[in-house]
Amino acid sequence: MTDVLVCIKRVPGASGEVLLSDDGQRVDARHVGWTLSAHEECAIELATQVAGATGGTATVLTVGSADAIEQLRDALALGCDRAVLVEAETDRFGPVDVAAAIAEVVRAHEAAGTSYGLVLLGNDAADTGDFQVPVRLAYALARPVVTGIATCTVEGDLVVAHGDGPDGPETFELPVPAVVAVMEGGVAPRYPSVMGRMKAKKVAIEQVAAEIEPVGSGRVRLTLPPEQPSQVQVLGQGADAAPAVVDLLEELGMVSR
Amino acid sequence: MIAVLVETDADGVLVVSQEALTFGRGLAERAGGVPLHAVAVGRPGEEPPAVVLAQLGEQGVASVHHVVDDRLTAYSAAAWAAALVDVAHSAGAAVVLAAGTPRGNEVLAHTATRLDVAMAANVVGIDAVGADPGDPLIVTRQVVGGAVLEQMQLGDTVAVLSVAGHAVEPAAAATATTPEVVEFSPTMTDADLVARVVRTGEKVPDASGALTSARVVVGAGRGAGSADGFKDVVRLSELLGGAVGVSRVVTSLGWRPHHEQVGQTGSRISPDLYIACGISGAIQHWAGCSSAKTILAVNTDPDAPMVTRAHYAVIGDLHEIVPAINDELDARRT
Numbered sequence: 001m002t003d004v005l006v007c008i009k010r011v012p013g014a015s016g017e018v019l020l021s022d023d024g025q026r027v028d029a030r031h032v033g034w035t036l037s038a039h040e041e042c043a044i045e046l047a048t049q050v051a052g053a054t055g056g057t058a059t060v061l062t063v064g065s066a067d068a069i070e071q072l073r074d075a076l077a078l079g080c081d082r083a084v085l086v087e088a089e090t091d092r093f094g095p096v097d098v099a100a101a102i103a104e105v106v107r108a109h110e111a112a113g114t115s116y117g118l119v120l121l122g123n124d125a126a127d128t129g130d131f132q133v134p135v136r137l138a139y140a141l142a143r144p145v146v147t148g149i150a151t152c153t154v155e156g157d158l159v160v161a162h163g164d165g166p167d168g169p170e171t172f173e174l175p176v177p178a179v180v181a182v183m184e185g186g187v188a189p190r191y192p193s194v195m196g197r198m199k200a201k202k203v204a205i206e207q208v209a210a211e212i213e214p215v216g217s218g219r220v221r222l223t224l225p226p227e228q229p230s231q232v233q234v235l236g237q238g239a240d241a242a243p244a245v246v247d248l249l250e251e252l253g254m255v256s257r
Numbered sequence: 258m259i260a261v262l263v264e265t266d267a268d269g270v271l272v273v274s275q276e277a278l279t280f281g282r283g284l285a286e287r288a289g290g291v292p293l294h295a296v297a298v299g300r301p302g303e304e305p306p307a308v309v310l311a312q313l314g315e316q317g318v319a320s321v322h323h324v325v326d327d328r329l330t331a332y333s334a335a336a337w338a339a340a341l342v343d344v345a346h347s348a349g350a351a352v353v354l355a356a357g358t359p360r361g362n363e364v365l366a367h368t369a370t371r372l373d374v375a376m377a378a379n380v381v382g383i384d385a386v387g388a389d390p391g392d393p394l395i396v397t398r399q400v401v402g403g404a405v406l407e408q409m410q411l412g413d414t415v416a417v418l419s420v421a422g423h424a425v426e427p428a429a430a431a432t433a434t435t436p437e438v439v440e441f442s443p444t445m446t447d448a449d450l451v452a453r454v455v456r457t458g459e460k461v462p463d464a465s466g467a468l469t470s471a472r473v474v475v476g477a478g479r480g481a482g483s484a485d486g487f488k489d490v491v492r493l494s495e496l497l498g499g500a501v502g503v504s505r506v507v508t509s510l511g512w513r514p515h516h517e518q519v520g521q522t523g524s525r526i527s528p529d530l531y532i533a534c535g536i537s538g539a540i541q542h543w544a545g546c547s548s549a550k551t552i553l554a555v556n557t558d559p560d561a562p563m564v565t566r567a568h569y570a571v572i573g574d575l576h577e578i579v580p581a582i583n584d585e586l587d588a589r590r591t
Contacts, residue, residue, distance in 0.1 A: 012401065014401075014402060014404075014521065014539060014540040014541040015539045015540070015541070016539070016540075018401055018404045018405055018540065020405065027401060027405065037522075038505065038521075038522040038541075039522060094375070095376075096375070124362070124378070126401070126402065126521065126522075127400060127401050128400055128407075129378055129379055129398075129399065129400050129401075129402075130376070130378055131362040131363070131365075131366055131376075131378045131419070132366040132369065132370070132376055132378070134366075135334075135363070135366035135367055135370055136366070136370050139370045139371075144335075144448075144451040144452040145334075145452060146334070146452045147334070147359070147362075147363045147366075148359045148363065164516075165332065165360075165454065165457060166264070166266065166358075166360065167457050167460060168457050168458045168459055168460035168461075169457070169458035169459075169460075169461075170332075170454045170456070170457050170458075171454065171455050171456040171457075171458075172452055172453070172454060172455060173455050174451060174452050175451065178452075183359075183522070184515070184522040184523075185508075185515035185516070185518070185522075185523075186515075188509075188511065217409070218375050218377070218409045218410045218411060218412070219407055219408070219409055220395065220407075220408040220409060220410055221407075221408050222400070222405050222406065222407050222408075223405070223406050223408070224404075224405060224406070225403075225404075225405075225406055228566070230565040230566065231568065232554070232564060232565060232566075232567050232568065232569065232570050233568065233569050233570070234559070234569075234570050234571070234572060235553075235569055235570065235571050236571055236572075237571070237572050237573050238571075238572075238573035238574070238577055238578060239573070239577045239578055239580075239581035240581075241571040241573070241578065241581075242578065242581035242582045242584070242585040243585055244571075245553070245571060245578075245582050245585070246582060246585045246586055246589060248553065248569060249497070249530075249586075252529070252530055252551060254472075254473055254497050254529075254530055255497070255586065255589070
């Protein structure tokens with residue numbers, strides 16, 4: 001039986017125009033809304049698969065504001081059993097702090113009788129893209145860690161993880177308990193069922209405060225890259241533009257004649 | 258000194274690692290001409306390949322720390338980080354950097370944690386180098402898939418950073434060097450070898466490697482309409498000797514395999530030409546294709562971000578336009 005903890009983050013959507021707050025300290029998601037990153041959708045799927053296959057539980061955790069309960073409920077609707085909100089002023093938190101806050105919960109739950117044999121996270125956050133929380137968490141917990149993983153299973157006392165390496169598909173075997181950072185591509189996240197959504201509404205969410213003094217992220221400010229004025233040259237409309245396209249391909253040296 | 262972790266393959270130093278070396282050299286020059294060192298994991302009993310040494314020399318590398326240890330035959334991020342930490346301590350690194358590849362970011366995250374310092378991922382520029390040792394280094398890095406830039410301060414004793422792909426073009430130093438090779442075996446514990454590769458499978462020939470190295474990529478998005486809607490796009494990529502790349506919605510719907518995905522959570526490509534068909538150009542996708550040298554967009558919406566950011570565009574349905582391009586290519590070949 002493996003109890004799995006999957007850590008997620010509320011991030012701005014990636015489908016529209018990104019705006020910034022006036023002080024350049026945060027993304028203003030008013031036009032794009034909030035969501036989960038693609039890597040974490042896959043981590044949730046893997047968490048429920050491992051919990052289901054081993055007869056264990058899947059607990060979802062986030063470090064953030066109370067608004068992130070929306071994302072915890074989404075994960076519950078996808079099959080997670082329990083949820084934990086670690087309330088924190090995330091603007092003041094860097095990857096060191098997020099890892100420390102998660103480690104606190106892992107240790108507290110272990111003391112209360114739930115030991116997570118597998119902790120899953122997204123490979124990197126879709127907004128801050130730090131690539132560090134899984135590794136820093138693993139060191140804080142003195143557990144082995146591997147990142148960039150597409151699929152994983154728990155077989156006895158081993159976490160068997162598969163990812164794509166520079167020389168081909170790679171397999172890692174880590175002793176339980178372990179930390180695994182998941183990259184999109186190995187599993188297809190499921191869609192929430194109506195039953196799942198109903199059930200998710202009824203789950204009591206554990207809320208704790210992060211008891212750490214943050215070291216911060218080192219952020220000075222955010223800026224938007226300068227928008228280049230459009231210089232697009234329209235070659236034509238519809239199929240009639242095909243000769244102009246092939247002229248261009250020839251000009252660029254893409255066609256051998 | 259500035260230490261750059263370099264990744265190699267049968268052809269020598271990876272292009273992204275050459276970019277990281279060029280970036281590191283720029284930083285070294287701004288810091289008053291501090292030496293540039295490379296760290297490479299080698300095979301026990303073998304010298305660094307001549308092609309690697311020549312490429313490092315072109316980049317102006319003064320010393321190569323050649324990591325040689327039987328225990329490093331299989332990749333382990335913690336073990337590689339142990340080697341970087343050894344170099345940082347023994348040679349007095351002010352900055353440790355690597356290309357922002359999966360390996361690079363993973364090893365640097367271990368390195369920063371072991372050194373108990375901050376790390377900046379996907380750096381694209383240096384804003385300030387302190388006049389004195391220990392002064393903060395201020396960098397600009399990509400966040401939100403490159404849609405936003407973050408200025409970040411690395412105020413620690415050693416700055417750890419990964420360089421975003423295509424942040425700089427690899428460029429030779431004004432004066433080439435003959436790097437000194439320093440062979441060493443890092444200080445490691447058994448714990449550093451626990452999370453290592455136990456098996457490597459056969460590389461799938463059409464996996465994402467072909468996509469990232471292709472000179473031409475023909476992309477398709479939601480506009481393809483269904484799993485059956487890629488026939489003409491595939492044909493165009495074949496006619497041009499290129500690769501097929503797709504947007505995330507296409508793989509999410511199961512229309513095409515994930516290894517063809519271009520974007521923030523897929524491959525980042527930099528072909529000479531990217532033909533984006535029926536792709537709106539949302540942040541997720543743009544993060545992966547913005548380094549293409551020339552972009553031709555085919556889209557029904559003249560105001561789609563992909564069209565306004567492209568160099569060339571054809572307005573209309575890809576199912577009419579792409580077959581017509583294929584026919585025109587065929588006609589001119591005969």
